[in-house]
Amino acid sequence: MMNNRGIADSRNGSAPGTSDDRDGPSPGLYVHVPFCKTKCPYCDFYSITSGTPAERWLGALAGEAALHRDIFGAFDTLYVGGGTPSLLNESETGRLFDILTGTFDCAAGSEITIEANPDDVTSRALAAWRELGVNRVSLGVQSFDDGVLRFLRRRHDAIRAQAALALLRETGFANIGIDLMYGFEGQSLDLWRRTLERALEYRPEHISCYQMTIERSTEFGAMLASGSLAAIDEETQRTFFMETSAILTGHGYIHYEVSNFAREEGLLSRHNRKYWSRLPYLGLGPSAHSFRDGKRWWNVRSVESYCDLLERGESPVDDSETLGDDEIALETLALGFRTRDGAALETLRRYQGWERTLKTLVDGGLVTVADGRAAPTTSGLCVADRLAAAFAG
Amino acid sequence: MEQIRNFSIIAHIDHGKSTLADRFIQRAKLVEDRDFHNQMLDTMDIERERGITIKSQTVCLPYTNKAGEEFILNLIDTPGHVDFSYEVSRALASCEGVLLLVDATQGVQAQTLANLYAALEHNLAIIPVINKIDSPSADVEHTKEEIETELGLDADEAILASGKTGAGMEEILEAITRDVPPPSGDSAKPLSALVFDAKYDPFRGAIISCRIFDGTLRTGDTIRLMSLGTTHRVEEVGVFRIAREKRKEIHAGEVGYVIAGIKTVSDTRIGDTITLEDNPVTAPLPGFREVKPVVFSSVYPMEAEDFDSLSDSLERYKLNDASLIYQKDSSQALGQGFRCGFLGLLHLEIFQERLEREFAQSIIMTAPSVEYRFILKNGETLTIDNPQNYPDPMAIEGTTEPYIKATILMPDRYMGAVMKLCLDKRGENSHFSYPVPGRIELVFELPLAEVVFDFYDKLKSVTQGYGSFDYELIDYRPSDLVKLDILVNGDKVDALAIIVHKDRAHARAASVCEKLRKEIPRHLFKIAIQGAIGGKIVSRSTVAPFRKDVTAKCYGGDITRKRKLLEKQAKGKKKMRSVGQVMIPQSAFVAVLKTDDE
Numbered sequence: 001m002m003n004n005r006g007i008a009d010s011r012n013g014s015a016p017g018t019s020d021d022r023d024g025p026s027p028g029l030y031v032h033v034p035f036c037k038t039k040c041p042y043c044d045f046y047s048i049t050s051g052t053p054a055e056r057w058l059g060a061l062a063g064e065a066a067l068h069r070d071i072f073g074a075f076d077t078l079y080v081g082g083g084t085p086s087l088l089n090e091s092e093t094g095r096l097f098d099i100l101t102g103t104f105d106c107a108a109g110s111e112i113t114i115e116a117n118p119d120d121v122t123s124r125a126l127a128a129w130r131e132l133g134v135n136r137v138s139l140g141v142q143s144f145d146d147g148v149l150r151f152l153r154r155r156h157d158a159i160r161a162q163a164a165l166a167l168l169r170e171t172g173f174a175n176i177g178i179d180l181m182y183g184f185e186g187q188s189l190d191l192w193r194r195t196l197e198r199a200l201e202y203r204p205e206h207i208s209c210y211q212m213t214i215e216r217s218t219e220f221g222a223m224l225a226s227g228s229l230a231a232i233d234e235e236t237q238r239t240f241f242m243e244t245s246a247i248l249t250g251h252g253y254i255h256y257e258v259s260n261f262a263r264e265e266g267l268l269s270r271h272n273r274k275y276w277s278r279l280p281y282l283g284l285g286p287s288a289h290s291f292r293d294g295k296r297w298w299n300v301r302s303v304e305s306y307c308d309l310l311e312r313g314e315s316p317v318d319d320s321e322t323l324g325d326d327e328i329a330l331e332t333l334a335l336g337f338r339t340r341d342g343a344a345l346e347t348l349r350r351y352q353g354w355e356r357t358l359k360t361l362v363d364g365g366l367v368t369v370a371d372g373r374a375a376p377t378t379s380g381l382c383v384a385d386r387l388a389a390a391f392a393g
Numbered sequence: 394m395e396q397i398r399n400f401s402i403i404a405h406i407d408h409g410k411s412t413l414a415d416r417f418i419q420r421a422k423l424v425e426d427r428d429f430h431n432q433m434l435d436t437m438d439i440e441r442e443r444g445i446t447i448k449s450q451t452v453c454l455p456y457t458n459k460a461g462e463e464f465i466l467n468l469i470d471t472p473g474h475v476d477f478s479y480e481v482s483r484a485l486a487s488c489e490g491v492l493l494l495v496d497a498t499q500g501v502q503a504q505t506l507a508n509l510y511a512a513l514e515h516n517l518a519i520i521p522v523i524n525k526i527d528s529p530s531a532d533v534e535h536t537k538e539e540i541e542t543e544l545g546l547d548a549d550e551a552i553l554a555s556g557k558t559g560a561g562m563e564e565i566l567e568a569i570t571r572d573v574p575p576p577s578g579d580s581a582k583p584l585s586a587l588v589f590d591a592k593y594d595p596f597r598g599a600i601i602s603c604r605i606f607d608g609t610l611r612t613g614d615t616i617r618l619m620s621l622g623t624t625h626r627v628e629e630v631g632v633f634r635i636a637r638e639k640r641k642e643i644h645a646g647e648v649g650y651v652i653a654g655i656k657t658v659s660d661t662r663i664g665d666t667i668t669l670e671d672n673p674v675t676a677p678l679p680g681f682r683e684v685k686p687v688v689f690s691s692v693y694p695m696e697a698e699d700f701d702s703l704s705d706s707l708e709r710y711k712l713n714d715a716s717l718i719y720q721k722d723s724s725q726a727l728g729q730g731f732r733c734g735f736l737g738l739l740h741l742e743i744f745q746e747r748l749e750r751e752f753a754q755s756i757i758m759t760a761p762s763v764e765y766r767f768i769l770k771n772g773e774t775l776t777i778d779n780p781q782n783y784p785d786p787m788a789i790e791g792t793t794e795p796y797i798k799a800t801i802l803m804p805d806r807y808m809g810a811v812m813k814l815c816l817d818k819r820g821e822n823s824h825f826s827y828p829v830p831g832r833i834e835l836v837f838e839l840p841l842a843e844v845v846f847d848f849y850d851k852l853k854s855v856t857q858g859y860g861s862f863d864y865e866l867i868d869y870r871p872s873d874l875v876k877l878d879i880l881v882n883g884d885k886v887d888a889l890a891i892i893v894h895k896d897r898a899h900a901r902a903a904s905v906c907e908k909l910r911k912e913i914p915r916h917l918f919k920i921a922i923q924g925a926i927g928g929k930i931v932s933r934s935t936v937a938p939f940r941k942d943v944t945a946k947c948y949g950g951d952i953t954r955k956r957k958l959l960e961k962q963a964k965g966k967k968k969m970r971s972v973g974q975v976m977i978p979q980s981a982f983v984a985v986l987k988t989d990d991e
Contacts, residue, residue, distance in 0.1 A: 030949060045950075210945040210946060211945045212945070213944050213945050234939075234940045234941045234942075235940055235941075237940075237941040238940045238941040241941060258943050258944075258945065258947070259945050259946065272948065275947070275948050275949050275952065276947070281949060283949055283950075287950065288949070288950070289949040289950045289952075289953075290949075291949070291952075296952070296953060298950065298953075321953060327956060327960075330956055330959055330960065330963075331952060331955075331956050334955055334956060334959055335947070335952065338943070338947055353971070356974060357974070360917070360918060360974045361917065364917060364918045364938075366917060381943065382940070382941050382942075382943060383917060383939045383940070383941065383942045383943060384942075384943040385942045385943045385944060385955075386917055386939050386942050387917070388959055389959055389962045389963065389966075390916075390917055392959060392962075392963045
């Protein structure tokens with residue numbers, strides 16, 4: 001019974017995509033699980049800590065999935081994110097996968113990721129995920145320093161994170177991603193290095209290192225505005241960024257996106273790369289974004305409205321946009337420059353004075369040109385948001 | 394003619410001239426109440442917004458006095474700024490009397506005085522009016538004292554009024570009929586009419602406002618504009634009752650308009666005399682002069698390809714503003730543009746604002762300059778209003794620059810601050826007097842170049858708004874001038890160059906570099922800004938590059954937001970001009986002259 005619910009070996013789907021198949025047409029499927037036990041003060045992803053029960057949300061999700069049946073081709077990635085997907089109990093997770101497999105085609109060899117909090121990682125949960133076909137776990141470790149974890153108000157401590165990683169390996173998960181955060185007040189470079197070194201001991205297949213961005217709508221945002229939290233100066237931010245890249249690439253990791261590192265070429269996040277390569281994706285759940293054929297749409301940012309709408313048989317889409325040529329080019333540029341792939345010279349050609357701009361960037365050591373593409377160096381990634389702006393406008 | 398009164402209202406800026414005119418218009422019922430709006434005579438948006446009058450306007454008000462006699466009162470509204478003092482003088486020459494308006498909350502100000510002198514020069518009857526008496530901060534007694542002592546007028550004759558409530562309107566109108574003499578003149582004599590304004594109408598061409606001194610002007614007459622020597626056939630004459638009201642003829646003593654197939658206002662001259670071709674007067678009316686620009690600036694399109702569109706806009710702009718002069722100009726940094734001459738800084742600001750708003754032009758204007766005279770070693774004299782044309786320093790024998798006489802009125806507690814300001818601006822030959830206890834009239838001779846830019850703003854600031862200022866050009870004086878070049882990443886940016894006094898050059902160079910450092914946005918590379926005099930670098934500043942600018946997360950939900958941010962940035966870049974690889978914002982070109990940080 002349980003075996004039949006697994007996604008990776010279900011259906012007859014299309015040929016498996018490979019992780020470096022950049023232009024592969026297979027779409028990605030994302031599910032936004034909008035529940036958290038507590039709100040983290042830095043996070044601006046949509047979630048609730050009480051109210052609508054998961055069961056109701058699942059019912060609505062089934063309704064939303066049905067709206068998209070037969071529209072997208074076979075998916076080759078599934079990413080269950082949030083919120084905190086690991087908060088769902090076994091039967092809820094099972095129900096979620098039932099809905100997805102019952103509605104969509106998934107290619108054999110799909111990348112199936114679930115985001116997990118260390119304190120939700122139990123042998124039972126892991127066994128259940130494996131049964132369902134989950135082959136990649138992204139663990140929200142954030143730090144191996146208890147002081148930092150308290151500052152970030154995470155539920156776990158360093159020992160719990162280490163235990164979760166050990167358990168994941170024991171259970172046989174061969175593709176583990178660790179999420180880490182850095183660049184906040186009071187954190188020394190040394191402290192950050194120790195967290196990185198601890199992470200490296202597990203030789204994770206994937207490491208995401210997010211430099212703290214203080215969003216206005218978060219608790220940290222309010223603290224910054226009131227002066228009880230200080231912003232980090234740019235030069236220090238740069239030092240942390242460059243050092244992070246140096247340490248991880250020094251250990252053989254590939255710095256393939258601003259905040260993302262993979263142990264080997266085959267281990268880049270296939271799902272997330274779809275966002276950056278502008279491949280189609282379907283996002284289910286409140287606040288989720290979808291993209292297909294130059295059109296992007298996104299759902300209401302409220303579980304309650306999301307459920308209400310779907311229960312009435314209405315679409316949960318909040319708004320949408322159809323991109324014109326200029327917008328497509330700008331996105332291609334902005335997203336491209338965030339990855340080691342950079343942008344095709346063909347895309348740059350539409351901007352006035354592109355050659356002079358490119359030369360300036362190359363001379364400044366921000367970009368290198370090879371194989372018809374302009375790709376950012378590590379210094380370039382550090383100012384990636386300005387690279388596209390240097391051409392456009 | 395006995396029943397005609399020609400008058401004007403003169404006042405310092407903001408003393409309530411336009412509001413008073415509004416009350417007259419309402420009272421005369423020239424417009425239906427529902428069509429009435431404030432500042433009825435100020436027809437340009439910019440006039441209403443800034444509360445200033447730029448163009449003269451005339452309105453013919455019927456009035457029956459207490460004795461039951463019917464009068465025609467011609468109100469000639471004049472511009473309220475020193476930049477337009479010649480226009481004002483021609484309007485005053487067309488009147489027999491003025492209402493001298495003094496704000497009861499502010500008392501006599503510099504322009505009140507300047508306006509009074511102008512009215513006295515024309516031997517006009519003067520009716521002092523104390524306005525804004527309804528204001529809680531009105532000080533009527535003190536204002537009366539100032540009128541007596543500073544203006545030398547009989548304060549008992551001053552009428553207490555409020556343009557806002559309408560108080561005193563009846564007394565003012567009675568006083569006009571009683572105290573302003575009727576015009577003299579003979580309708581049978583050869584025609585002499587004074588042109589005091591001209592406006593452009595897309596269907597009719599130039600519409601000339603004039604005062605008939607002698608003779609009669611009829612439809613069908615062939616007129617001659619004496620200073621220009623051109624002749625035109627009169628298509629229409631009439632008077633202004635807000636709208637134009639056609640007449641068969643207008644006579645001596647009257648104020649009216651003439652349409653004579655004249656294409657643009659540039660084909661007319663303010664102050665010119667209109668006479669008849671077949672029966673001319675022997676001499677034109679006195680007081681005519683060609684108006685000359687005193688402030689110069691170059692205007693460039695933000696996008697080089699918009700040059701033709703800018704050229705077209707200037708042509709249309711000029712249709713209604715004869716005092717604007719312009720010619721083609723080119724800059725290495727900014728490409729093709731125009732060098733423009735203005736009557737003053739306000740004129741320049743109005744030009745810039747209208748070009749952007751009414752003509753939808755996106756432009757860059759360079760720092761305003763005055764006209765310098767260079768005596769060369771070969772004996773030649775060179776007049777230069779554009780730093781780009783600065784001669785070879787080796788060939789220069791001497792340099793001179795225009796000076797003004799500035800009259801500043803202020804409460805005496807600001808004397809120290811204003812003295813310092815004037816000395817900082819290279820002022821000399823000062824003297825002062827106390828027209829009334831507690832108030833000082835300070836006279837200074839200053840280089841025009843020091844005044845054109847931000848002197849007035851600074852005066853307002855150091856006197857907390859209580860200082861007022863008026864000036865007149867006096868002469869050219871020898872002055873040690875040098876050209877300050879600005880280099881951005883090693884490239885000389887000609888449009889940023891300015892001509893400065895030698896003693897100030899180093900300080901100015903440092904200040905300009907510092908200003909540009911703040912104005913020029915950060916780039917992905919370091920930008921060096923240098924000031925150079927005669928090829929020698931004398932100051933330097935650096936715009937630091939971006940060191941870290943990237944958001945950590947960019948997933949499905951972030952892409953639209955990121956793109957919109959980039960689109961906004963790209964839009965901001967449109968307000969900048971690239972010089973080499975450096976984007977320089979519009980504001981930087983004018984900022985070089987601002988001196989607030991010195």
